[in-house]
Amino acid sequence: MSSINKKLTYNQGITYAVVSYLAWGLFPIFWKSITGVPAVNVLAHRIVWSFAFLLIWVMITNRQTFISYLKQPKLLLRLGLAGLLISANWGIYIYAVASNHIVESGLGYYINPLINVLLGYVFLKERLAPMQKIAVLLALIGVLYFTISYGKFPWISIVLATSFGLYGLLKKKANLESMPALTIETMMVFPFALGFLIYSANSSMATPFFPSSNITTILLILSGVVTALPLFWFGKSAQAIPLSTIGFIQYISPTLQILIAIFVYGETFGIEYIVCFAFVWAGLICYTISILRGKKVTIAK
Numbered sequence: 001m002s003s004i005n006k007k008l009t010y011n012q013g014i015t016y017a018v019v020s021y022l023a024w025g026l027f028p029i030f031w032k033s034i035t036g037v038p039a040v041n042v043l044a045h046r047i048v049w050s051f052a053f054l055l056i057w058v059m060i061t062n063r064q065t066f067i068s069y070l071k072q073p074k075l076l077l078r079l080g081l082a083g084l085l086i087s088a089n090w091g092i093y094i095y096a097v098a099s100n101h102i103v104e105s106g107l108g109y110y111i112n113p114l115i116n117v118l119l120g121y122v123f124l125k126e127r128l129a130p131m132q133k134i135a136v137l138l139a140l141i142g143v144l145y146f147t148i149s150y151g152k153f154p155w156i157s158i159v160l161a162t163s164f165g166l167y168g169l170l171k172k173k174a175n176l177e178s179m180p181a182l183t184i185e186t187m188m189v190f191p192f193a194l195g196f197l198i199y200s201a202n203s204s205m206a207t208p209f210f211p212s213s214n215i216t217t218i219l220l221i222l223s224g225v226v227t228a229l230p231l232f233w234f235g236k237s238a239q240a241i242p243l244s245t246i247g248f249i250q251y252i253s254p255t256l257q258i259l260i261a262i263f264v265y266g267e268t269f270g271i272e273y274i275v276c277f278a279f280v281w282a283g284l285i286c287y288t289i290s291i292l293r294g295k296k297v298t299i300a301k
Contacts, residue, residue, distance in 0.1 A: 013240025017249045020233035023226075025256025030226055031097040032265070034219050039098045041200060041207055042220070043091040047193035049224030051186035057228065058183045066180040076184065078174055083185035085167040087193075089160060090227075096156045102261035103269060108160030109254040110280050113247060113287060114139045115165040123169060131290035135283040142279025150272040178235040182228075247291065251284075 008016070034042055058066045069075055096105040114136050120126040128136070147153045174181065200207040210217045237246060261267040 008236060008240035010240060013237045014245070014249075015237075016233045017237035017241060017246050018252065020230040020237060021249055021252040022256065023230040023233070024253040026260070027093070027226075028097050028102050028257055028260050028265070030219070030223075031094055034216055034223075036213065037211055037216060037220070038207060039095045040091070041197065042094050042098075042223075043087065044193040044196045045220040046090055046094070046223040046227060047087060047186055047189055048197065049221050050227045051183070051190040051224070053224035053228050054179065054183040054186055057232075058180050062177065062180050065177050066183060069176065069180055069184055075174070075176075076188070078170060079176075079181060079184045080188040082167055082170045082174075082181075083188040085163050085170065086182075086185060087189050089163040089167065092156060092159050092163070096160070100265065100267055101156050102265065103258055103267050103273060104154055104156045105160055106254040106258040106261065107154060107273075107277065107280065108157035109164075109257070110251070110277070110284065111139055111143070111157055111161040112164055113250070114280075114283055115161040116168060117287070119165050119169050129290045131286045131293075135286040135290070138279045138283035138286065142276040142283070145279065146272050146276035149275070150270075154276075179228075179232060182231060248288070 031042070037045075069079070093105055096102060117126075117128060117132055118136060121128055143154060143158070171181070197209050201209045210220070234246075258269075262269050
């Protein structure tokens with residue numbers, strides 16, 4: 001157990017952060033590899049196998065904390081809500097990849113830090129520095145331009161950013177250890193996911209529990225490992241480096257996703273996206289400048 005709790009160096013923390021965001025950035029390739037399975041079934045498999053893998057992991061590495069969380073009814077209710085939010089986030093992302101909207105999902109993860117700022121303002125009574133107000137306004141202008149010019153509201157981007165932002169808000173207020181909490185979150189939605197897979201295999205939907213392709217079956221089972229490992233790496237990095245540093249590194253993920261979408265899967269990146277992204281990136285620059293100047297949000301008295 002001592003090796004698990006060993007304090008990491010700053011460079012090790014940076015390495016863990018980069019590896020975790022590289023893994024998240026490569027997610028489109030993994031989910032695109034799962035063919036012939038409806039997105040909702042892929043989500044259900046992801047929940048089932050994530051819970052199975054996490055349960056084994058946490059029982060080996062952090063059993064006492066996991067059991068202590070199980071004994072707190074109010075905490076279970078909060079983690080159940082967190083489980084619904086992260087499941088919704090996973091589901092929308094899987095749908096986005098399957099329906100060739102990876103660029104839109106990437107936009108969502110660029111917007112996410114600015115959504116976090118808004119959520120902190122609304123729910124935590126945090127005051128915003130002037131540059132942070134400008135950042136949020138620029139992102140809003142970009143989304144409005146895209147909606148009016150393209151004629152379609154980027155709901156995938158907004159739902160991904162908002163669901164993950166609300167999930168982060170719950171996690172921040174709970175202040176729990178990452179892996180035991182995530183295990184319970186998946187445990188709370190596990191019965192619904194497993195029940196859906198059984199129902200879809202035995203109803204008129206006629207979607208077998210496991211597809212006929214052995215490779216697809218293996219990928220579905222591995223989705224639990226693919227989900228848990230980057231979260232573990234991220235958790236390790238958060239122990240060793242400031243969150244502001246992680247905030248800069250996190251842009252590896254959506255950048256890589258968008259490059260994969262355009263150059264591997266041939267998604268379009270028209271003028272509407274260019275203008276929208278320009279406003280969002282300008283907002284992120286303002287947000288970054290605010291952090292570098294040390295003008296972090298302050299709690300209202």
